[in-house]
Amino acid sequence: MAAGQGSASGTDGQDTPAPDVAHALAAADARCARAGAQLTELRRQVLGLVLESDQPLGAYALLDKLKALRPGAAPPTVYRALDFLLEQGLIHKVERLNAFVGCVEAGHDHAHGHDHHHPHQFLICRDCGTTVEISDHAVAHALEAAAQRVGFTAIQATVEIEGRCATCSAAA
Amino acid sequence: MAAGQGSASGTDGQDTPAPDVAHALAAADARCARAGAQLTELRRQVLGLVLESDQPLGAYALLDKLKALRPGAAPPTVYRALDFLLEQGLIHKVERLNAFVGCVEAGHDHAHGHDHHHPHQFLICRDCGTTVEISDHAVAHALEAAAQRVGFTAIQATVEIEGRCATCSAAA
DNA sequence: GCCCGCATCGTTATACTGTAACACACATCG
DNA sequence: CGATGTGTGTTACAGTATAACGATGCGGGC
Ligand SMILES: [Zn+2]
Ligand SMILES: [Zn+2]
Ligand SMILES: [Zn+2]
Ligand SMILES: [Zn+2]
Numbered sequence: 001m002a003a004g005q006g007s008a009s010g011t012d013g014q015d016t017p018a019p020d021v022a023h024a025l026a027a028a029d030a031r032c033a034r035a036g037a038q039l040t041e042l043r044r045q046v047l048g049l050v051l052e053s054d055q056p057l058g059a060y061a062l063l064d065k066l067k068a069l070r071p072g073a074a075p076p077t078v079y080r081a082l083d084f085l086l087e088q089g090l091i092h093k094v095e096r097l098n099a100f101v102g103c104v105e106a107g108h109d110h111a112h113g114h115d116h117h118h119p120h121q122f123l124i125c126r127d128c129g130t131t132v133e134i135s136d137h138a139v140a141h142a143l144e145a146a147a148q149r150v151g152f153t154a155i156q157a158t159v160e161i162e163g164r165c166a167t168c169s170a171a172a
Numbered sequence: 173m174a175a176g177q178g179s180a181s182g183t184d185g186q187d188t189p190a191p192d193v194a195h196a197l198a199a200a201d202a203r204c205a206r207a208g209a210q211l212t213e214l215r216r217q218v219l220g221l222v223l224e225s226d227q228p229l230g231a232y233a234l235l236d237k238l239k240a241l242r243p244g245a246a247p248p249t250v251y252r253a254l255d256f257l258l259e260q261g262l263i264h265k266v267e268r269l270n271a272f273v274g275c276v277e278a279g280h281d282h283a284h285g286h287d288h289h290h291p292h293q294f295l296i297c298r299d300c301g302t303t304v305e306i307s308d309h310a311v312a313h314a315l316e317a318a319a320q321r322v323g324f325t326a327i328q329a330t331v332e333i334e335g336r337c338a339t340c341s342a343a344a
Numbered sequence: 345g346c347c348c349g350c351a352t353c354g355t356t357a358t359a360c361t362g363t364a365a366c367a368c369a370c371a372t373c374g
Numbered sequence: 375c376g377a378t379g380t381g382t383g384t385t386a387c388a389g390t391a392t393a394a395c396g397a398t399g400c401g402g403g404c
Binding site (some may be wrong): 058059060075076079098 | 360361362363364
């Protein structure tokens, strides 16, 4: 059942056998089952495409890739799948890039048994575009404290730090 | 000289004599002069419109308002002005809303003699939409520390906290 | 004065991002 | 069987942002 994407390795010209992607998909499946949500084939395909990419993917870039698997795909096709995956906490949106990335914690079955939406932050390199997700508790606490200081009840925070990654810093 | 916008108070049906807006515009003028940048009439008009609003304004909402002052205005007209104002640190963009707000620190001539781009965070109320800018040092330090912990050099951070403002919390 | 380069702005067209609305297939339940 | 709910296909559109080219105006070198 998990098979079916045998074409993935040859489709984009890159060898992406994606062993960890398969693992992440299985974890996503389990997680959705627990939440009473259906990870349909379409949603799994979109999630797979997001996970296969090492960079954030825009909705339309995703749509182009999806069309290879699903010729009739249109914007709502991908946006609806993205909405579902966002709600399940399987992916995040990078607001500065209008793009989507897989949640690094989604693979950890254990961790938070609760539904979703863990605090997270992004580090976006201006030179190479690499975007990494971190989950820094000190940052989360500082945000919560800053909000409470003015009587604000924080529910969710978008934190996206732009700068230079270690690799690009070393190159300069 | 500050006159010329006598129509402002009657244009949108609200009485917005905007005494502090005039002050902020004067401060912006001084600041641009110091930076060797030209706060032209167009840019001052756009800045004025942003400052007059107590809520974040989208580029096209801004364009609509600008058309009253400048009938030929088109998208590039407002986007170019916004780019300038962003570079000068006179306004900020709220990424989650695709909207722009005046910088609360822009009025403070004193403060940072340096050019621009102070660390800041937004508190966005989900109920009433009110968006408040704060500049919390603890948050800024936590972000810097989190970045350095993974060898990342932070240059600028987007921090937008969604939740419920004090007023809306009390109402519930 | 004249030419040139630069910054600003006007204008048109287009690209990119995201949704509304309606139809159909299917599953579940009374 | 009809009703309801979810997921998807399909068309059209709304909202956000930029590319490209031209015109103007101003300052500096010749
Ligand atoms: Zn995550
Ligand atoms: Zn880099
Ligand atoms: Zn500010
Ligand atoms: Zn509120």
